[in-house]
Amino acid sequence: MTGRSRGATRLAAIILAMLLAVLAGCARIPTAGPVGKSSEGSAGNLSAPVFLPAAPQPGASPETIIDYFYRAGSGYEDDYAVARQYLTQASSVSWKPDQRALVYREARVVATETENVYNYELDVSYTVNADGIATQSPEGTVEKIPVTLTQVDGEWRISAIPDGTAIAEETFKVIxxxxxxxxxxxxxxxxxxxxxxxxxxxxxxxxxxxxxxxxxxxxxxxxxxxxxxxxxxxxxxxxxxxxxxxxxxxxxxxxxxxxxxxxxxxxxxxxxxxxxxxxxxxxxxxxxxxVRVEDTGAVLPPVQDKSVPSRQIAISGNELVRYENNRISPLPDMQSVSALGPRFPAESPVSQSTAFLNEGRTTLYSIVPGQPARALTTRSTLTRPSFSLNDWVWTAGPGAAGETEVVAFRPAGVAEGAALPSVSLSPAWLAGRTVKEFRISREGVRALVISEQNGVTRVQVAGIIRAADGTPRELTAPVTLVTGSNPDQGVWVNDTTVAVMKSSTASNVTPEILSLTSGAPQQLAPWPGLLSLSGGNGPDEIFAQSAEGIFQRLGNGWSPQIKGPTEMSFPG
Incomplete structure (x- = not known):
């Protein structure tokens, strides 16, 4: 071996030894995402990471103890054994880390006017409770966690702390x-x-x-x-x-x-x-x-992610038409509705009932085979109709006194001229809001609600409470989805996903996919002048329509389809 080779070998050995020493002594966990290792012993996710947080260091200040205690919340192994080292013995026993997780964008330790009491101030992204239910928070939502410290054998330890953990958003996404x-x-x-x-x-x-x-x-x-x-x-x-x-x-x-x-x-x-x-x-x-569980065939497995038929209802030549396989055909057995100026049609997924609005979006009509169209309600403005599996058709608009109402009618199986079953709901959480979109989920249990107040839009999902005979009775207080825009329309794509957009005739429109399983929207490719949106079975079956025709999502872009039909909608 040459002297140069021996020198290179010694240098490599020195660098390796220094690297090992640094790794062995490394205690800090970067807030952008701590380093972890793979755990092979976990049920359900064999590659789930295990984080190795730092233990308390001698002489650490109160601020450092608080900061590193919460960083140690990423180390959930052995019942948060490392994090408990930052607590006094009594607090270590009483602290319940699994009660909630505050997921934050930024955090800082702030002293209070009370000696040895600090606030851990968080810009909270969302909160997860003990049952895993996440509540999202808009940017700028601040929560202050009070923390009391005392000295134990000359070292600062936390003597009072609320239950739960606080985790940086990037770390949360991994854990x-x-x-x-x-x-x-x-x-x-x-x-x-x-x-x-x-x-x-x-x-x-x-x-x-x-x-x-x-x-x-x-x-x-x-x-x-x-x-x-x-x-x-x-x-x-x-x-x-x-x-x-x-x-x-x-x-x-x-x-x-x-x-x-x-x-x-x-x-x-x-x-x-x-x-x-x-x-x-x-x-x-x-x-x-x-316990023995017998399958006698009397109980069928539940249908998961209910699909919709491949056909869509649309408007063409001022009539209701069927759009399927990039072709249009007349709607079977339906009388002409051209005199009513139909807009925004919907079709029942279980019967031949259809519904539509008039040109001014002030009147909701329904029509069934063999009968003329009948007006169901007239208001100053209405959302496009949506059918549920039990044949109720829904819309929303201002009531007689201007209050926001959600109404539903059941036109199927009712003789011509007879009164239709109907329901009017006024959820307190919609008070003062203008409903832009109201769409029933495929299994009929939930509703996608897009509403606006003072220029700010909310995209929410509410549950539908029904009587024993299926009659709607109440809408539950909703869960809110995060969106990067102010959409005015949306559609269900599958049982956990919706697509939304803000229509425009004059500029590019960027639809978004919002999911109950993700805290961030997924933007689709922008396209000029999109006016209408429809969703089939999955994110690949998203259709949009502009003055130039119908387009279907294809990969990262849009594929031109037929030109002519407008305001298409899958059954539901």
Whole structure:
């Protein structure tokens, strides 16, 4: 070996030794995203990262102790063992980190006027509660966490702290994932997703606990569960053994259920665990004893992500037409409506009922085969109609006193001239707001609502509470989706995703995909002069229409289709 080679080898060895020393002694966790390692022992996500936060350092200031305590919240292993080292012994025992997670954009430690009391001030992005329910916050939402410190053996430790953790947004995206748990529609026909956020390494147990606790507030009363009220886990774990998730439930509540209900419980859990690759099947147990679940064929699995037919209803030549396979054809067995100037048509997914507005968007009409169109309601302005699976057609507009109302009518099966069943709802959360769009989800349990007040738009999803016969009774307080624009229309794309846009005749329009499983909108390719939007089965079946014709989303752009039909809409 030459002297030059020996020198290079020694230099490499020195650099390697220095690098190892730095890595071994590295204690700081960057706020932009701490370094982690892969954990092979977690159920449901074999590549979920495990973070290695820094332990308290001798002589650290109160501000540093607070800052690094919250950074240590990324180290959830061993019940947050490192984070608890920043607390006094009493606080370490009482602190409950899993009560909530505050996800922040920025954070700082601020002293208060009280000695040894500080505020951890956060620009909160969203809050996740103990059941994984996320509440999004607009930028600039500040929350102050009070923190009290005391000295223990000459070192600062936290003696009083609220339950929960605070996690930087970029770190949160790595540690947590969005997972749907599933409930039923009231007829037990369809599966309804309820998206929750859980630590990736703890999903099976967390999903089960959340399922037993019931639906998120915006779905409460709108969905059903096979699990009876009061049923609980018999032990604080849900082991996965040879692919079987062993769900051990309180014996009394489980054994009092019917065989059909137990089968529905198993189906509900099976759907919920679909995102977990190591769960193959589900075993119900009562105090660890296996409970036999029989399938007699009387209970059908719920339909997940209800699809819509490939056809669309549209306007062409001032008539209602069918648009399918890039061709148009007359709507079967329907009388002419050209004298009414039809706009914004909708078609029932279960019958031949259709509905539309007039040119001024002031009157809602319905029409069924063999009957002339009938006016359902007239108001100063109305949203485009939308049908639910049980044949109610919905719209929204100002009531007689100017208050915002949501109305629904059931035209199918009613003789000509007879009164239609109808409902008028005035949700308190819509007071003072102008509804721009109201669209029923494919399984009929939820509504997409786009409303505006003082130039600011909200995109929200509310649950629909119905009577036993399916008559709408109430809209739940909604959950809000984050959007990067002020859209005036939107459509369902699948059971967790909607597409929205703000139409314009004079400029480029950039539609967005908003998802219950993501905190950020996905922008689609801009296109000039888009006026109308429709959504089929999945994000690839998004159609838009401008004065130049119809376009379908294709990859990162738009593919021209036919020219002529306007305001197309899939059934629903």
């Amino acid at each position: 947590y994932g969005a997972f749907p748990i599933y409930f039923y529609d009231p007829t037990f026909t369809f599966a309804v997703p309820d998206v929750r956020w859980f630590i990736r390494n703890k999903t099976v147990k967390a999903m089960t606990s959340a399922l037993l606790a019931g639906p998120a507030p915006y779905l409460r009363g709108a969905v059903a569960s096979a699990f009876p009220s009061g049923i609980k886990l018999a032990r604080e774990s849900v082991p996965v053994v040879s692919g079987a998730a062993q769900v051990d439930l309180s014996a009394k509540e489980l054994t009092e259920t019917s065989p059909e209900d137990r089968l529905r419980m198993q189906m509900q859990l099976t759907l919920t665990f679909r995102s977990q690759p190591d769960v193959v099947n589900v075993e119900l147990r009562a105090n660890q004893d296996l």
